[in-house]
Amino acid sequence: MSASADNTKSYLEVNPGLRNWLWTLDHKRIGMMYLFGILGALLLGGAFALLVRIELFSPGLTIVGKDWYNKFFTLHGAVMVFLVIIPGIPAALGNMVLPIQLGAPDVAFPKLNLSSFYLWCIGAILLLVSVVLGGIDTGWTFYTPYSLDTQTAVIPAVMGAFILGFSSIFTGLNFLVTIHKFRPQNMGWFQMPLNLWALYATALMQVLATPVLGITLLLLFVERFMHIGIFDPTLGGDPVLFQHFFWFYSHPAVYIMIVPAMGVISEMLTTFSRKHIFGYRFIAYSSVALALFSFLVWGHHMFVSGQSRLANMVFSALTFSVGIPSAIKVFNWTSTLYKGDIRLQTPMLYALSFLILFTIGGLTGIFLAVLSIDVQLHDTYFVVAHFHYVMMGSTLVAFLGALHYWWPKMSGRMYPERLARVCSGGVFVGFNLTFLPQFIMGSRGMPRRYWDYDPEFTIFHQLSTIGALILGVSLFIVVVYLFWSFKNGKKAPKNPWGGTTLEWEAPTPPTLYNFPEPPEIPELYDYDDLVEDEANGNWIRKPRSGAKASTGHH
Amino acid sequence: MGQEHEHHEGHGHGGSPWIQHHYDDAQHQFDSGKLGIWFFLVQEILFFSALFVAYIVYRHHHPEIYAYASHYLDVKMGAINTAVLIVSSLSAAWAVRCAQLNQRKALIACLAITIVCAFGFLGIKYVEYSHKIHEGILFGKKFDPCVASGGAHLINKSNQCAGVKSSVVWDAKAKAASKGCLLTDWKAANAADPRAKTATGAIFDFEPERRGFQGRCEVTEVTYNGKTESGRRSIPACDAGGEGGHGEGGHGEAKGGHGGGHKTPCFELQANPWVCADRGPAALVHYGDHAVRGSNVVIEATCEAVPPAPEPTDAFADRPHERTTGEATFRHVEKPTKHELMHEFSNGPPPEHTNMFFSIYFAMTGLHGIHVLVGIFIFIWLLIRAIKGHFTPDYFGPIDYAALYWHLVDLIWIFLFPLLYLIH
Numbered sequence: 017m018s019a020s021a022d023n024t025k026s027y028l029e030v031n032p033g034l035r036n037w038l039w040t041l042d043h044k045r046i047g048m049m050y051l052f053g054i055l056g057a058l059l060l061g062g063a064f065a066l067l068v069r070i071e072l073f074s075p076g077l078t079i080v081g082k083d084w085y086n087k088f089f090t091l092h093g094a095v096m097v098f099l100v101i102i103p104g105i106p107a108a109l110g111n112m113v114l115p116i117q118l119g120a121p122d123v124a125f126p127k128l129n130l131s132s133f134y135l136w137c138i139g140a141i142l143l144l145v146s147v148v149l150g151g152i153d154t155g156w157t158f159y160t161p162y163s164l165d166t167q168t169a170v171i172p173a174v175m176g177a178f179i180l181g182f183s184s185i186f187t188g189l190n191f192l193v194t195i196h197k198f199r200p201q202n203m204g205w206f207q208m209p210l211n212l213w214a215l216y217a218t219a220l221m222q223v224l225a226t227p228v229l230g231i232t233l234l235l236l237f238v239e240r241f242m243h244i245g246i247f248d249p250t251l252g253g254d255p256v257l258f259q260h261f262f263w264f265y266s267h268p269a270v271y272i273m274i275v276p277a278m279g280v281i282s283e284m285l286t287t288f289s290r291k292h293i294f295g296y297r298f299i300a301y302s303s304v305a306l307a308l309f310s311f312l313v314w315g316h317h318m319f320v321s322g323q324s325r326l327a328n329m330v331f332s333a334l335t336f337s338v339g340i341p342s343a344i345k346v347f348n349w350t351s352t353l354y355k356g357d358i359r360l361q362t363p364m365l366y367a368l369s370f371l372i373l374f375t376i377g378g379l380t381g382i383f384l385a386v387l388s389i390d391v392q393l394h395d396t397y398f399v400v401a402h403f404h405y406v407m408m409g410s411t412l413v414a415f416l417g418a419l420h421y422w423w424p425k426m427s428g429r430m431y432p433e434r435l436a437r438v439c440s441g442g443v444f445v446g447f448n449l450t451f452l453p454q455f456i457m458g459s460r461g462m463p464r465r466y467w468d469y470d471p472e473f474t475i476f477h478q479l480s481t482i483g484a485l486i487l488g489v490s491l492f493i494v495v496v497y498l499f500w501s502f503k504n505g506k507k508a509p510k511n512p513w514g515g516t517t518l519e520w521e522a523p524t525p526p527t528l529y530n531f532p533e534p535p536e537i538p539e540l541y542d543y544d545d546l547v548e549d550e551a552n553g554n555w556i557r558k559p560r561s562g563a564k565a566s567t568g569h570h
Numbered sequence: 571m572g573q574e575h576e577h578h579e580g581h582g583h584g585g586s587p588w589i590q591h592h593y594d595d596a597q598h599q600f601d602s603g604k605l606g607i608w609f610f611l612v613q614e615i616l617f618f619s620a621l622f623v624a625y626i627v628y629r630h631h632h633p634e635i636y637a638y639a640s641h642y643l644d645v646k647m648g649a650i651n652t653a654v655l656i657v658s659s660l661s662a663a664w665a666v667r668c669a670q671l672n673q674r675k676a677l678i679a680c681l682a683i684t685i686v687c688a689f690g691f692l693g694i695k696y697v698e699y700s701h702k703i704h705e706g707i708l709f710g711k712k713f714d715p716c717v718a719s720g721g722a723h724l725i726n727k728s729n730q731c732a733g734v735k736s737s738v739v740w741d742a743k744a745k746a747a748s749k750g751c752l753l754t755d756w757k758a759a760n761a762a763d764p765r766a767k768t769a770t771g772a773i774f775d776f777e778p779e780r781r782g783f784q785g786r787c788e789v790t791e792v793t794y795n796g797k798t799e800s801g802r803r804s805i806p807a808c809d810a811g812g813e814g815g816h817g818e819g820g821h822g823e824a825k826g827g828h829g830g831g832h833k834t835p836c837f838e839l840q841a842n843p844w845v846c847a848d849r850g851p852a853a854l855v856h857y858g859d860h861a862v863r864g865s866n867v868v869i870e871a872t873c874e875a876v877p878p879a880p881e882p883t884d885a886f887a888d889r890p891h892e893r894t895t896g897e898a899t900f901r902h903v904e905k906p907t908k909h910e911l912m913h914e915f916s917n918g919p920p921p922e923h924t925n926m927f928f929s930i931y932f933a934m935t936g937l938h939g940i941h942v943l944v945g946i947f948i949f950i951w952l953l954i955r956a957i958k959g960h961f962t963p964d965y966f967g968p969i970d971y972a973a974l975y976w977h978l979v980d981l982i983w984i985f986l987f988p989l990l991y992l993i994h
Contacts, residue, residue, distance in 0.1 A: 120592070122592040125602075189606060190606075193602050227614070227617035228617075228619065228620050231617050231620040231937075235933065244710055244929045244933060245925060245929040246933065251709075251710045251925060253926065254627065254628075264620075
């Protein structure tokens with residue numbers, strides 16, 4: 017390898033050629049490769065979702081039978097959770113901006129970063145292998161004992177999820193060390209952008225929770241392979257233990273998905289309101305609080321799995337308490353908007369959608385935390401709608417917003433703004449049309465994961481399917497125009513949105529080691545220093561008198 | 571590696587050529603790596619944690635399984651392995667010191683000792699594993715040992731233990747069993763039992779020498795007049811005219827030998843015959859046709875040990891039944907010591923689902939063994955680098971990190987050894 021270390025050219029141009037891309041240690045290139053992989057997986061998972069919705073368009077058989085239906089919803093869940101939403105914000109966008117927001121040349125362990133990406137690729141390939149071998153029908157949760165008995169391709173899917181778990185752990189570990197050791201000397205913990213707080217909290221959960229998924233899936237693999245018996249009731253094992261282990265990971269995993277979304281939302285709301293974030297410390301602490309709470313509430317997935325009544329009550333009460341940090345964030349974001357100079361550009365449209373959708377998703381979560389109501393709503397479409405409002409309506413919408421927010425910086429090109437706004441409207445309308453009817457039919461007793469239903473539910477399913485199609489088309493157009501703009505978009509200025517974090521001080525696109533010269537650290541979320549240059553769509557920093565900051569590391 | 575070299579040249583770090591370009595200096599790189607390895611170790615602990623939780627849950631529910639099954643493990647081997655790992659941990663820690671002091675030869679020696687110890691650990695583990703595989707002391711359905719954890723001989727489920735496939739051979743001419751024995755004519759012996767009025771049969775003692783056996787035997791094969799009937803349920807029952815009778819239904823609801831017309835002798839095979847504490851494994855065979863007694867019969871049986879039913883607690887159990895008026899006599903009964911009870915327990919048949927202990931045992935020690943194996947690769951890599959002279963007091967991070975990893979692997983074993991080997 018004779019890669020050049022020229023730190024004046026943009027990272028996209030400096031060492032051209034496929035080989036240099038595949039062996040790159042540059043966090044921005046790795047982030048870009050993640051991004052394209054994740055967008056591909058998003059289209060795949062979306063295609064499975066549309067197949068599920070089309071099958072449900074009418075009662076009885078619509079396009080495929082029940083066996084394929086089971087496989088479609090399983091693959092939709094597995095692809096979306098493990099390949100798209102978990103790595104979406106941290107691994108793709110986080111990789112690109114985390115070191116730049118710190119003013120650092122790279123993450124702490126670039127080689128580990130690259131291996132995380134290749135682990136992601138191997139995991140993705142294994143999931144695809146299980147699709148080629150006929151798919152799996154266990155649901156993305158792989159519950160025992162069914163996952164021990166089914167004849168479908170569980171083994172490659174489980175190995176895929178296991179490897180994806182380690183990809184996630186190594187990314188988290190890398191970010192933790194980078195944030196600890198690469199902060200500039202004059203950037204204390206409370207001078208970090210909120211995005212970094214969120215990524216830090218996420219990384220903590222990735223490192224602490226994902227290994228439990230790893231060992232659980234490893235045991236499931238061994239169970240299927242050699243019948244070791246730990247989860248197999250016929251041998252004396254305990255299938256409910258699997259559920260405990262699985263949710264001990266998978267509940268924090270939900271927060272691994274949502275907390276980084278909260279981070280990027282914090283950045284976008286303040287930037288597009290031209291106003292300092294309201295309650296910085298509260299937002300920062302609430303990210304960490306969510307990370308801690310995430311480990312204490314897994315039992316609320318198992319209220320009807322035969323837990324003791326005491327355990328149910330404790331888990332229910334702890335689940336309510338999750339509402340506190342979540343509400344702190346929502347109130348602070350709303351207060352940030354108050355009397356702001358709000359610019360409704362595409363990232364902001366997504367951020368505002370997030371605010372509405374997350375509030376709905378979060379509040380319906382509180383409904384489900386109530387024991388008596390959960391018994392009624394458990395495993396109905398109400399639950400499906402609730403977690404889609406959080407995972408998709410919140411995380412994916414925030415991901416799209418953040419993608420538009422940083423796309424000019426990372427690709428050096430602007431996307432078509434008007435089309436993007438139309439699409440963000442399509443995402444919002446399509447999403448709500450898909451999932452609001454699901455709340456209604458769920459509360460009326462429509463169980464999840466059924467391929468057939470009573471005719472009284474037809475209208476809700478049809479509205480939902482139409483919404484899903486609108487959503488699918490909008491997302492597809494987004495992916496297409498982003499690819500298009502990569503080559504053909506207008507050249508992006510240095511600071512198109514007037515952001516105050518360090519990435520807007522770096523060249524567009526950034527150079528190999530991000531900053532040709534060590535950057536000055538601007539005052540965080542202070543918008544008074546920036547003047548809009550409307551001719552170029554850029555924001556320029558007013559010359560500032562005062563001591564220059566240096567970026568020496570701790 | 572070359573790339574790093576270049577970066578270094580380009581960025582002018584002082585000291586070791588192994589300092590990567592994006593770090594400020596050697597100390598920055600070392601500190602970052604150290605924090606990274608600590609997070610990695612936290613991750614490792616959580617990776618193992620699920621197995622420890624599984625251990626706690628199953629032990630809480632089935633303490634008897636753990637008490638019984640841990641006697642299968644060889645404490646001596648476990649102790650030697652503990653010592654081996656502690657020595658290797660010492661040599662790994664020493665290696666860090668040698669690197670810091672630039673003592674290359676001592677560094678190489680320490681790394682080599684660590685590797686040798688790691689191989690030694692795996693070698694001993696190999697001996698233990700292969701013994702268990704050979705003895706059928708495994709997990710799941712493969713748990714099927716021929717010995718109790720206390721060392722007593724068992725009859726296992728698949729009836730594959732040498733010498734315990736039981737059979738009785740009735741010699742018609744001699745009117746005696748030439749192998750095993752005909753205990754008694756059931757009808758005569760149980761005249762008081764109402765069933766005896768309709769049933770004719772005999773209890774065969776398959777293994778008179780195995781007194782005290784607790785379990786059940788099922789007759790699987792009967793050969794008479796040179797013909798063999800096999801399969802637990804395929805032998806015609808006494809009242810069967812057609813499709814063959816079923817010997818299930820427990821305690822000898824005998825269907826009688828006087829069902830008219832059938833020429834073949836019939837055996838009603840009892841699925842749950844008498845369990846005789848004072849006899850060997852036994853089975854009741856009814857024969858409806860008296861003529862059978864006059865032919866040569868070979869009866870094969872599968873005997874399986876079952877755990878003894880819990881004895882009802884009876885506050886007066888110790889009291890003798892004989893009393894004389896006015897003066898109570900109490901017989902002093904020596905209570906068995908804990909040790910004796912344990913000895914008896916561990917020489918009996920395994921409690922139900924003892925296989926679960928070995929699920930946990932193999933999962934935990936197996937995962938630990940994989941970590942040892944990974945450690946061997948890491949230390950060989952370090953040894954090669956040490957021989958090449960890569961490590962200096964400025965750059966010894968990899969040795970420090972590997973040693974930390976190795977200490978964790980050691981520590982996990984130090985937990986596993988008492989939890990698996992040393993419990994009662």
